[in-house]
Amino acid sequence: MxxxxxxxxxxxxxxxxxxxxxxxxxxxxxxxxxxxxxxxxxxxxxxxxxxxxxxxxxxxxxxxxxxxxxxxxxxxxxxxxxxxxxxxxxxxxxxxxxxxxxxxxxxxxxxxxxxxxxxxxxxxxxxxxxxxxxxxxxxxxxxxxxxxxxxxxxxxxxxxxxxxxxxxxxxxxxxxxxxxxxxxxxxxxxxxxxxxxxxxxxxxxxxxxxxxxxxxxxxxxxxxxxxxxxxxxxxxxxxxxxxxxxxxxxxxxxxxDLDKHKTHIESLKKYTIDQLKATIPGVEFNGLSADLEKSLYTVLNIRLPFKDALIGFELELKGIAVSQGSACSSGAAKVSAVIESILTPEQIETTTPIRVSFSCYNTKEDIDALVGVLKNISEKHLVPH
Known part of the structure; x- marks a missing residue:
């Protein structure tokens, strides 16, 4: 894998x-x-x-x-x-x-x-x-x-x-x-x-x-x-x-290599945003992370429209490493203080935040794999029973 x-x-x-x-x-x-x-x-x-x-x-x-x-x-x-x-x-x-x-x-x-x-x-x-x-x-x-x-x-x-x-x-x-x-x-x-x-x-x-x-x-x-x-x-x-x-x-x-890497990573971030919007109904993005002009081009904080406390583990089973907060608090069961500060209690109870952060070594194939796994996970939560 x-x-x-x-x-x-x-x-x-x-x-x-x-x-x-x-x-x-x-x-x-x-x-x-x-x-x-x-x-x-x-x-x-x-x-x-x-x-x-x-x-x-x-x-x-x-x-x-x-x-x-x-x-x-x-x-x-x-x-x-x-x-x-x-x-x-x-x-x-x-x-x-x-x-x-x-x-x-x-x-x-x-x-x-x-x-x-x-x-x-x-x-x-x-x-x-x-x-x-x-x-x-x-x-x-x-x-x-x-x-x-x-x-x-x-x-x-x-x-x-x-x-x-x-x-x-x-x-x-x-x-x-x-x-x-x-x-x-x-x-x-x-x-x-x-x-x-x-x-x-x-x-x-x-x-x-x-x-x-x-x-x-x-x-x-x-x-x-x-x-x-x-x-x-x-x-x-x-x-x-x-x-x-x-x-x-x-x-x-x-x-x-700053300009070259910035261009490459910004294109990956935009691609990730576009693919997630096209694939997962109701997906949103926390803070200004989806605004390419006002946010760090290496970071995208995704808010999935369902609650799944084990999503990091599910992604890891597919070989994909992301964060559910900052690295210093990634082992905590509750959401990070940053996410708590900007989301309403209802949003915290009904959605799942994950942070995806890119480097010059990432590729569109990496993003396709991520979006594919998230699509499968979301379908289990969003399809009516």
């Missing part, structure tokens, strides 16, 4: 070229980057070249790229240090953020006496920018706004430029979780002028266990992990050299 992977928002298969680059580094560059002898200097050179390549692609200084273990660590570093070291007394976020942002913000409220304010979102899961402006103007407390660039479940895109302008006008710091968008969209961080952003290599066909935080130098953020003073003092610990090399290669390939 052919296996079909359609859960690329959770993680992506690693490019062969990335594996080769990492394997070569493992074989030849084993030194500790903090060592001053030739072995250490070779490892340090590999890391700094990787940092430079990423910084150049984002139009920022290499000193503003801090390697971490993943997007979750990057987001934790930014939020916690903003409170502990930059004097942030208020965090503005939303109910639709990734758990690492939502839970860390709530912990700052509980443990650091920080005010946590949730900006309104509409029925499609989009941030209400008028409400954001109103909240920003309601207090002169030092504020951090943390809103994701693209929702990992429903794909809604945030108008980052508009949010940054509002933050600048109100002297607030702005952090955006860009884990789902860096490497998928051209991004000039010097033009966007955000204060903080985050990236995870495994979302762009790189290895797990490595990512980076973009930290604007002027913010003077301080570390959460202390010790040896690595990463310019912002993240102590012996660096994951081959992981960094893999991240840089994956990022380089993502930027190099």
């Amino acid at each position: 052919r296996k079909i992977y359609l859960d690329n928002a959770a993680t992506t298969p690693i490019h062969e070229e990335v594996i080769d680059e990492m394997a070569d580094c493992m074989k030849k560059t084993f030194g500790n980057p903090s060592s001053t002898h030739v072995f250490g200097r070779e490892a340090k050179a590999k890391m700094e070249l990787s940092r430079k390549k990423i910084a150049e692609a984002l139009q920022v200084s290499p000193a503003e790229i801090v390697f971490t273990s993943c997007g979750t660590e990057s987001n934790n570093l930014i939020i916690r240090s903003s409170v502990d070291h930059l004097g942030v007394k208020r965090i503005i976020t939303s109910n639709l953020e990734h758990k690492c942002v939502k839970e860390t913000s709530l912990e700052m409220g509980e443990c650091r006496n920080v005010e946590v304010v949730k900006v309104k979102t509409d029925v499609n899961g989009s941030v209400d920018l008028e409400d954001l402006e109103k909240i920003l103007k309601s207090s002169d407390q030092k504020t951090l706004v943390t809103l994701m660039h693209a929702n990992n479940e429903i794909g809604n895109l945030l108008d980052v430029k508009k949010v940054q302008t509002l933050c600048e006008e109100n002297a607030a710091l702005f952090h955006t979780d860009t884990v789902q968008t860096l490497g998928h969209y051209p991004m000039d961080l010097s033009e966007l002028k955000v204060d903080f952003a985050s990236c995870s290599a495994h979302k762009i066909h790189g290895p797990k266990g490595i990512g980076f935080a973009y930290i604007k130098k002027s913010t003077r953020l301080r570390p959460q992990i202390t010790g040896g003073g690595q990463e310019r003092g912002l993240r102590s610990g012996t660096e994951n050299v081959y992981g960094v090399v893999g991240l840089a290669k994956a990022f380089e390939m993502a930027i190099q």
Whole structure:
């Protein structure tokens, strides 16, 4: 049975070229980057070249790229240090953020006496920018706004430029979780002028266990992990050299092939929408995920017009991997917090959401197989008995 992977928002298969680059580094560059002898200097050179390549692609200084273990660590570093070291007394976020942002913000409220304010979102899961402006103007407390660039479940895109302008006008710091968008969209961080952003290599066909935080130098953020003073003092610990090399290669390939991959994946997404509409009566799409202009082109959140708690398992029996929420909560019996926030109780009780997320490795044949299985499942539920 052919296996079909359609859960690329959770993680992506690693490019062969990335594996080769990492394997070569493992074989030849084993030194500790903090060592001053030739072995250490070779490892340090590999890391700094990787940092430079990423910084150049984002139009920022290499000193503003801090390697971490993943997007979750990057987001934790930014939020916690903003409170502990930059004097942030208020965090503005939303109910639709990734758990690492939502839970860390709530912990700052509980443990650091920080005010946590949730900006309104509409029925499609989009941030209400008028409400954001109103909240920003309601207090002169030092504020951090943390809103994701693209929702990992429903794909809604945030108008980052508009949010940054509002933050600048109100002297607030702005952090955006860009884990789902860096490497998928051209991004000039010097033009966007955000204060903080985050990236995870495994979302762009790189290895797990490595990512980076973009930290604007002027913010003077301080570390959460202390010790040896690595990463310019912002993240102590012996660096994951081959992981960094893999991240840089994956990022380089993502930027190099961005237009080609975007065109291919957008066509797959449109094809999926058209085929589902033609095949399953009453199918709908959650959030703005069916709007190619306003959503992440790699994500489509489908709302099937029947209740089937085992649909993920049924698809897996046919060799097809999708998600019924975000990867972090895919084992939960209930729907995700994001879906709960945008659907009515009746919709939750009578429909089934699944997230399909695409990569450059997917084909129309994959989509035909998915739609065929969903058609068979839907017929069992929708045909009158």
